[in-house]
Structure formats: C-alpha cells, structure tokens
Amino acid sequence: MAKPFRPKIVSANDLLSGDVVYLDRAGTWTRRLDAAAVAETPGAAEDLLAVAATQPDQVVGPYLADVARPHAGSPPLPTHLRERIRDRGPSTRPDLGRQADLADDPGSLFAGDGI
Amino acid sequence: MYRYDEFDADFVRDRVARFRSQVDRRISGALTEDEFKPLRLQNGVYLQLHAYMLRVAVPYGTLNSAQMRQLAMIAERWDKGYGHFTTRQNIQFNWPTLKDIPDILDALADVGMHCIQTSGNCIRNITADHFAGAADDEIDDPRPTAELLRQWSTDHPEFAYLPRKFKIAITGSPNDRAVTKAHDIGLRMVRNDAGEPGYEVIVGGGLGRTPMVGKVIRDFLPKGHLLPYVEAILRVYNLLGRRDNKYKARIKILVHEAGLEDIRAQVEADFAHQMAAEGGPMVAPDADEVARIAGYFTPPAWDDLPEEDAGYMAARAADPVFRAWTDVNLAAHRRPGYAIATISLKPIGAAPGDASAEQMRVIADLAETYGHDEIRVSHEQNVVLPHVRKRDLPAVHRRLREAGLATANVGLISDIIACPGMDYCALATARSIPIAQDIAQHFSDPDYARTIGEMKIKISGCINACGHHHVAHIGILGLDRAGRENYQITLGGDHTETLAIGERAGPGFDADQVVPAIERLVDAYLALRDGPEETFLMALRRLGIAPFKVALYKDGEHDRAA
Numbered sequence A: 001m002a003k004p005f006r007p008k009i010v011s012a013n014d015l016l017s018g019d020v021v022y023l024d025r026a027g028t029w030t031r032r033l034d035a036a037a038v039a040e041t042p043g044a045a046e047d048l049l050a051v052a053a054t055q056p057d058q059v060v061g062p063y064l065a066d067v068a069r070p071h072a073g074s075p076p077l078p079t080h081l082r083e084r085i086r087d088r089g090p091s092t093r094p095d096l097g098r099q100a101d102l103a104d105d106p107g108s109l110f111a112g113d114g115i
Numbered sequence B: 001m002y003r004y005d006e007f008d009a010d011f012v013r014d015r016v017a018r019f020r021s022q023v024d025r026r027i028s029g030a031l032t033e034d035e036f037k038p039l040r041l042q043n044g045v046y047l048q049l050h051a052y053m054l055r056v057a058v059p060y061g062t063l064n065s066a067q068m069r070q071l072a073m074i075a076e077r078w079d080k081g082y083g084h085f086t087t088r089q090n091i092q093f094n095w096p097t098l099k100d101i102p103d104i105l106d107a108l109a110d111v112g113m114h115c116i117q118t119s120g121n122c123i124r125n126i127t128a129d130h131f132a133g134a135a136d137d138e139i140d141d142p143r144p145t146a147e148l149l150r151q152w153s154t155d156h157p158e159f160a161y162l163p164r165k166f167k168i169a170i171t172g173s174p175n176d177r178a179v180t181k182a183h184d185i186g187l188r189m190v191r192n193d194a195g196e197p198g199y200e201v202i203v204g205g206g207l208g209r210t211p212m213v214g215k216v217i218r219d220f221l222p223k224g225h226l227l228p229y230v231e232a233i234l235r236v237y238n239l240l241g242r243r244d245n246k247y248k249a250r251i252k253i254l255v256h257e258a259g260l261e262d263i264r265a266q267v268e269a270d271f272a273h274q275m276a277a278e279g280g281p282m283v284a285p286d287a288d289e290v291a292r293i294a295g296y297f298t299p300p301a302w303d304d305l306p307e308e309d310a311g312y313m314a315a316r317a318a319d320p321v322f323r324a325w326t327d328v329n330l331a332a333h334r335r336p337g338y339a340i341a342t343i344s345l346k347p348i349g350a351a352p353g354d355a356s357a358e359q360m361r362v363i364a365d366l367a368e369t370y371g372h373d374e375i376r377v378s379h380e381q382n383v384v385l386p387h388v389r390k391r392d393l394p395a396v397h398r399r400l401r402e403a404g405l406a407t408a409n410v411g412l413i414s415d416i417i418a419c420p421g422m423d424y425c426a427l428a429t430a431r432s433i434p435i436a437q438d439i440a441q442h443f444s445d446p447d448y449a450r451t452i453g454e455m456k457i458k459i460s461g462c463i464n465a466c467g468h469h470h471v472a473h474i475g476i477l478g479l480d481r482a483g484r485e486n487y488q489i490t491l492g493g494d495h496t497e498t499l500a501i502g503e504r505a506g507p508g509f510d511a512d513q514v515v516p517a518i519e520r521l522v523d524a525y526l527a528l529r530d531g532p533e534e535t536f537l538m539a540l541r542r543l544g545i546a547p548f549k550v551a552l553y554k555d556g557e558h559d560r561a562a
C-alpha cells in the first residue's frame, strides 16, 4: 500500500547568508517556517519545488521537507528533528539561530518525538 | 615552526583572489551552484544545516600565537564568537556568510593560513603527533616530514581529482598519538638496524562506514625515498581506485579487494621506475631543501633546568586543584624541567572542541609568554602547549582557570571526542554533542573519573565516523531509526599503535538511555578489573566483550525494537 502523503514545505539555505529559508505562498523566501507554503498533495509539492527552481541565485539546495499540521490550516510544524534544529538552531546553543529570538516554549514548535 | 616563503604566500594570495572573483560571479548569477560548489569546496567552504561552514587547515596541528589570535579575531568579527577544533586538527567556523568568506581568507593569509584542500577528493591536511618535537618518547620529529608532504601535496596536479579524499598521518614516536593505522597512509618514523632514520609505511587504514586497520606496505623506507614512494602509492590508487561507487572509493577498499601483495608489487614497480630515472626521482627533494625545511623545526631555546622545580613542587603540595590538573593534563617532555601541557577543550557540559574567541586569546597569550610561541591542536580536540617550564605551570594554570580552560580530565571519561553531529552537520543522522555533554555531566566528579582511569569515549553523529567512534574504548554512533535518534555502542576499540576496531555490542539505545548504559559498563569494569592499574581496555581485552555485553543489556535495558 502506498504511504499516505505527508504535507510538505520547501526549504533551502539563503545564498548570501546561508540562513535557513522557506518558500512562502507568494513564492518568496522567508526565515519563518510557520509562514511557509504547505503542499497538501504530491502535485502541489512538485509545483512548489518548480517555483523554487526558478530562483537558483537566491537560495542553495531547495528540497521538500515533511511537516505536520495539527489542525487544518494551522501553521506547519517540522516532523523530523533535523528540520526542527534547522528551524531553531543548534539544540546545544539556545543563544544561536532563530531560537535566540523566540520567546515561546521550546517544545511548542515540533511535531516529532525524537528530541 | 614553518614560515611561508614568498612562493607559498603568493600562491595563497592568488587563491584568495581567485575565490573572491568566483564568489562575486556566484552572487551575480554568472556561476550556477553546480559550477560553484566544487570551487567553494576546494576552498574549504561547506554548506551545513544552519549556515556555511569554513574549515581552516592547521598543518599538522601546529599554530603560533599570532595565528591563534587571528582565529579569535575571525570568530568575533565574522562568526559568532567561537570556533570548533576537529579530529583532523583543523578549526571550523560555523556561521560565516558567503560574501565575507574572501575577507576571512585574506585575514588567514595574513598569518600564513588557508583553507585549501580541506575538502574534496584530494590529499587533505597532513596530521601528526600533537606532541611532536616535545615528547620524551620521540625517535624523530615528524613535523619536517609533514611539512615536506604538505608542500608536495599542495596543488599537486596529478592528485587533484583522486577517486576520493586522501588522508596522511605521521608519528615520530613508537606510542602512536596520530592514529596512523586509521589513515589512507600512515607513517611511523623508525630506525633500521644500522640506526638510519626512515619510515614504516602503512596503507589502507580508515574509519567511516567500512573501518579497516592499515597494513604495513613497507617495513623500512629510507628517509630520502619518502616522496617517490608516497607518490607511487598515490599513483597506483589514482589509477585503480574505484570511481564507480563513492562508498568503495577509498584506498582501503582497493587494498582490501586487490590484496596487499598486489598493491605492494605495483607500488614498488612505480617506485623502482622513479628511482631509475636519470638524475633520480623527480619528486625527491634535494638535501638543501630538506635542510631548509628542517631548519624551521629546530627546538626552541630551552633553558638548562633541573628536572624538578621547587616552586612547582610547592604549588602542587599546596593546591589540590593544581595538583589534580598536573597529574592528569601534563605529559613528559624530553627536556628536564619542562612539561607538555594539554589544555582540555572539554569543560564539563561544554561542546567538545569548541573554544571562544576570548579563550583562544588566552591560549595565545600563554603560548607567547610561557610556551615558546607554540600551540598544537590534537586530534582529540584539545589544545597543547608543548614546551612549558615546570616553574611556570602554576601561573599557566591560574590563567587557564580564569578562562574556564583548566578542566583536569585529559584521557579520562569526560575527555570525549564528539563530532558536530546533527546540531550542525548536514550529513548527520543524530546529535553527538548533547550525548557527550550528558556523559561528561554524569561523570563530572573528578575523583570518580580518576578512579575509572583512562577511558576513551568517542561519538559520531553518522556512519562517516568523524568522531572516531570505531577506535574508542566505548564508541557511540548516532543513527536515525524511523525519525528517532538511536545510539549504537561499540566496545574495545583502540586508537594507538595497537589499533583495533571496536565490536558492536548489540541493539542501540535511545538518547536518554545512553548515560545509564555507559554507567552500567563502568560499573561492570570497576567490579571486574584486577586493580586500578588495569584500564578499561585492558580488562576488556583480558575478559572479552561478553561480560560487558551482559552488563550493558541486563534487565533488557535497551530499546528492544532496535
């Protein structure tokens, strides 16, 4: 049986800064995972990647990453530890990465259980 | 230490200028990422999880104070205030931006440093015994050889596109601190029966997904024959090494598949061909050049001192913290009245190998004031002051304490090698640093750590084994099991001249089960050992792995689903 499709976002690294970025609904790049465009079907995921591929000089290595949406329409959450760490910063250095600017609960931005 | 001549300096500046133009063209869109990636890798620029990473070569782990200060400046000005010393004796910066990297490379060139050949399928930074030129067990100083190899291998046109990366390590001591048997080529400086200096040449060692112990391809190679012989090995590898499968492309696989005898015959044939050339082999350096290089490594102007110093002894007697540090972090120097001091970059709870800019400056100051301006980076991710007068040790220790650098744990259970793992590395399958931190915290009692004695724990965040877990007494490999971190434990590895690959103990452990697992192993060892003189590794060799496996998995305390 085919695996059920998991919602996806496109992530990459910004060419100039190397920062982790996500493709948003306007087809531009944001540093906020919760503002990323979410593809709910394989076709929509392909379309998102195609949009990313038109901007090869802004980002490096765009790829599809799984996300979870606890409720329909709610902001996407990373499902894998790797994506959580990319989103927030090194788990050993809360003073570095995007997490340094976030006031919210460290557990609240993750839908996986690997941490 | 070696100082660049005009040729070296021009070469490095030229490479920086070229890379600056390549970066400009990438930013303007004139170069695609596919075109740019090999160029950035040739200059040590990786893209990791959060940012670019710049790997700076520290040739054979040797730095002076000016270089260390420049690294501190770079960390502060263009990074986030720290750097990470690696098992390749290099330093990595985790957060540079692409447009700043040419400026960083220029700043490195100002102090005779660069990032060339720290990546890609080429001959990488030559590594060496971090106690070179200081150790009392040394037969010969390996650094002139390492420098000769550095010059030979830098931009070597024939070996710029090897089947895979190629690592050479060298030791001048019978006690191998350079892990020579786990390198593509390992060199051990030896003397023959006539007392002439030469090398035992080891080939085909390596860690990674297929760990292998290197094999002796030549018992004794006269010193002057080194470059033609190494060139012959590289040539045979370049020709026959597999390019069809990245995972089978290292020379260890070639030696394994073709057999040592076959490879030896081909290497010797190429070597003989070179030796027979009119005027001798092209790559053999002339005596003047060898002497010129060796001249940079003459010992510093050591004082004539008695072996013991009254002030040092008094400080030891008066201050138990200082005494503990000297007991653990010092090694015997070849010169009376001197010691080799290892500065642990493993403060309890810190990321192994990380140093802040401020700490780098303290190390630089200490090297300049008390250490003949010499600093070494060890593959164990510590920093070494190789020549310190014993009478200066109390002052050195005081300053280290103020800087949070006086942890007395070298060689003990909390002196853990850990690769960056999933907190930084794009290839990782699990995190390494938090596991190291948890173990160090758990065994933070210095008396208990000393009771346990010599213990090498090494952690890798993926099968690539940058954390040398295969050659650890207790090795830990982080894997991803259905999106969850899982840690495999190996037992009985050894990174020394008796190099051994650890044996996988059994099913892996969840992250929060690693510390209890290590504790059970330690408890078993303490219960089973013959006495304090019998180290963990000795006990494991005497008893075999079985009783330790029983302890590890007693009560089914592992993740059964593994």
Ligand code: SF4
Residues within 6 Å of the ligand: B419, B420, B421, B422, B425, B426, B427, B428, B429, B460, B461, B462, B463, B464, B465, B466, B467
């Ligand atoms: S062992 Fe794996 S995770 Fe660790 S630094 Fe090497 S490639 Fe990265």
